[in-house]
Amino acid sequence: MMNTSRSFSFLIVLTFWIFPSAVNAQDVKNNQADSIVTRMILIGDAGEMDMQQGGVINHASANVLKGKTTVFYLGDNIYPRGMGLAGSKEEQETKDIITSQYKPFRELSAPVYFIPGNHDWDKSGPLGLAKIQRQGAFLKEQNDSGLGLVPLNGCPGPYEISIGKDLVVLAFDSEWWLFPYDKKNPKGVCECNTEDEVISKFKQLFEKNRGKTIVLASHHPFQTYGSHGGYFSWKDHIFPLTAINHNLYIPLPVVGSLYPLLRTVFVNPEDQAHKSYKMMISRVDAVFKGYDKLVHIAGHDHGLQFIKNEQIQVVSGSGAKHSYVRKGKDAKYASTKPGYVIMDRLINNYVRFTYYAQTDGKFEKVFNTECKL
Template structure:
């Protein structure tokens, strides 16, 4: 009896892994659409409507090519040509991999500086506006010294870009910072890394932050949203509030069988069953940058509780290296984190749209009051890229 048990159980486990892997392979890098949005191509803004303002939302661009061949930046340049001065580019954090902008002499400095210069030049040559946010990698992956690393990048951007409000919120503070991008379109920027940062993080007038108690942040945010409830509000941050990807606790079968690939993609040492302990831990307890981690969970709970008091808010983050869109209680939540890397995203759940591909989301506001989101991905054969999803919100 024991022999049968020792044979049947492993066979069943392997069969389950094989079937699940086959299911994943069927939709990897293929778009997922909620049933009600399968026919999204039939809907478009009226052709005679003037564009009021457009916002390109590029997340996690920290591994871009610096030789002019980067497909995402080329796609962003096409967007710039289309919208002209009526546009704003927002870099949603993790602008520099692996550790932000280190001090001079560090082995990562030259590459980081070249990448940051490339991003800055993409805005300098554009008549619209450019805004940078900080992500966990820009803050030295949350470790001690991250605050200084973040300030170094902020100062570099401001000195070389020479544009007001080019790095928000300023001085590593939590925010919220706000900018009126156009009539009836308000941009609100939140530094979500502040809430999950393990090392020192600024607070109080000594560091240029307008309050000394983080509770005041939530009070100010709620008042800001309430005061501007008559217009469309776009909230940008680095960390998403909904995600069907790794930081949301979703893992591939490969990650269950080869858990050491989390350390390096070449560590293909099979550890079936035991290997599931790592994804289980990430899902239930979380690393510092996962939704299930205590600090992230607390921040997310407070933000979602405030957002659910209002309708038609648009919240956009990066962090997970894919493209996702969720509609939850009248609000819109976007993940636009595939500016230079891609990673697995699970279909279904609360998602309306999900795709593992390089690209970014665009928010378009029109003179007739309509607001549309678009998901654009790169294409080696089509200069203007591919439109993978569009919806009026």
Template structure:
């Protein structure tokens, strides 16, 4: 357990994911907007929600993609050079070599590179393990980091003490998560993982008519190759059966179902993720689900839905403000060329 206890006071957490395509050379508008929110006198943390390097994580030295990947991570470091708060990275499918069987080597390589870059451990859970990693921010706030890609990854996946992991089996993971929640009863709890539990976008099986007529636009916005009728097979398959990065995929469904069951027994949880390239706030069963994957790429999201409180296709991030009096405020910020701090497009009092 990592502990950062201190007297409870106002604490801000910035949630930004899928930043792997930020500008390698020169200022990046999203990271510039993010850094403009940092205040030296304000206790805070920045959490990068996975897919920190596109397209395939951090390759070995000598690989044609290595230098570009390093420059992407250096851009993160440069944006945080004057930051005095806590920094956390979690991994996504692209960090695991886009989910290829040798992805473990890629995520470990990135973990070690970031540790050298920041002169401290910043990537969690450590060693590519599934987690859960508990960090007590202050007496009223606990952060739990989990590695959702571990559940979806083919090839080698570390587990057990021999691999430096705190859980011995998949069931042990869920038992430990439940224990952490029970031990922190009465506190604000933020759980972060790359993959969403709920989503009103593509990985959640939400498609538009154009995806049925031009199915390749799912992968590239300009791929307007008309395939009427037969083109519907791709979105239908991904909605009901799922690629391995989709909610419908059997392994993803298993993880999601178990997390939902646990969260229902511990109402009031906030779960934050990336993966979808947009911003979403979903409220269900007395808990809140934040999708903040608009750090460098964009994909469509529905603007309304049964439990969808907010959805927008704009580059930006969410900010959680935990007030000393117990109130909790959520706001969404997008880049705005006329405003250094960007534009607040959504605000909601969660508690």
């Protein structure tokens, strides 16, 4: 009888010891959510329906805070060459690809914005303008005010999106600056039609939003330690064909070393060393020079990076693909793993950046930092 009584007493004590812990854990979670004013989920280069993409979107959608979350897809929304035009054999498949990205979030009432990438412009091909216009039109056909391509119609932007009262996103089409074919829209379709007009609009929006945290959202990063920034791995030297197809592990050690070299000699407009890319960075950066509440968000290089110097650059480009990125001198975090980024504005006016990546088949929080912005 004595042993039974003691066992019962022990269970009561244990229950009261565990239960408050569970309550406290829930309280902590609630308090963390309460401290968040707005949340942005950043996913890049997710335009392929595969296990990686599905895993990223599934995990990210579980982090939606109702009434506080906005989702940004940072370009290359449809691989390999953007939205199929009407009547094409790839039309339905490409519709399915982009639907797979917005549907889980719209079911949770989170607004979803797509930023154009180079693959959305026909992989910088001659049908680029028609394809990016078709992508925007398809999203518009859903008759959903919480869904859209920004900027629309193959226009360069910038497009202003207010995220609460202290943060604004200026979305612009960086591929418009680099596109090698005709990109002219009929008169009146775009507010800005030249680089000078784009810069003038940036200046106008900067003055309007001075004092707020300003987020410049584009597909192409202004800083990166991936291949588009001129950084290559041993795999690029030994197995250069994997740049074309991830499964082409054919060793070409001598010839392979020519691949990184040729990319620096015959520069692609999609790489930062190209004069058009440099010009875009130079002109846009000049508008915001010295402003300490500025954040760049982008994809393009297929990894996760947090770069901080006089600017902050978030690269979230491993939504459906992953490739080499280096932890360069200003990179506080860099990874080739599948994942995404959450950007929370907190009640204390700090902005918290949280990186999630897939490790051993499951997603984990891999990097976290807060900045006064």
